[in-house]
Amino acid sequence: MAHPNLHAKSSAKKFGGKPEDYIHLHNWLDETKGWFGDSLHRLNRHHSEGIFEMEQRFGTEFKNSDGKIVYTRYVGEQHVQEDCNGYIPSAKEWINNISKNERPIWMMKTIKLEFND
Numbered sequence: 001m002a003h004p005n006l007h008a009k010s011s012a013k014k015f016g017g018k019p020e021d022y023i024h025l026h027n028w029l030d031e032t033k034g035w036f037g038d039s040l041h042r043l044n045r046h047h048s049e050g051i052f053e054m055e056q057r058f059g060t061e062f063k064n065s066d067g068k069i070v071y072t073r074y075v076g077e078q079h080v081q082e083d084c085n086g087y088i089p090s091a092k093e094w095i096n097n098i099s100k101n102e103r104p105i106w107m108m109k110t111i112k113l114e115f116n117d
Helices: 004-015 023-034 039-044 048-058 072-083 091-097
Strands: 061-063 069-071
Touching (some): 023 048
């Protein structure tokens, strides 16, 4: 699983600014790791509805430290795609697939994020 700090670095690379501009959003999406110790924590917020909930909670846009407007939804979409193998599922897809023996690859595979500091 990608750490919220890695997601924040990825956001800074993609949208500009610093990782600190994005960490609160990634921490919120991954807060559910405290409830589940595995990748299935994602069923709570890593879906299109969770991204819209994040947008309602934090606002539709914000200025990063470069002074650039960033859309909260785009950051959420980026995070979910990184954790769900390039895919943004719906909450219904999570529910429909959670008890299957063979789950879709987006449920189990994370895109590997690496950064050299």
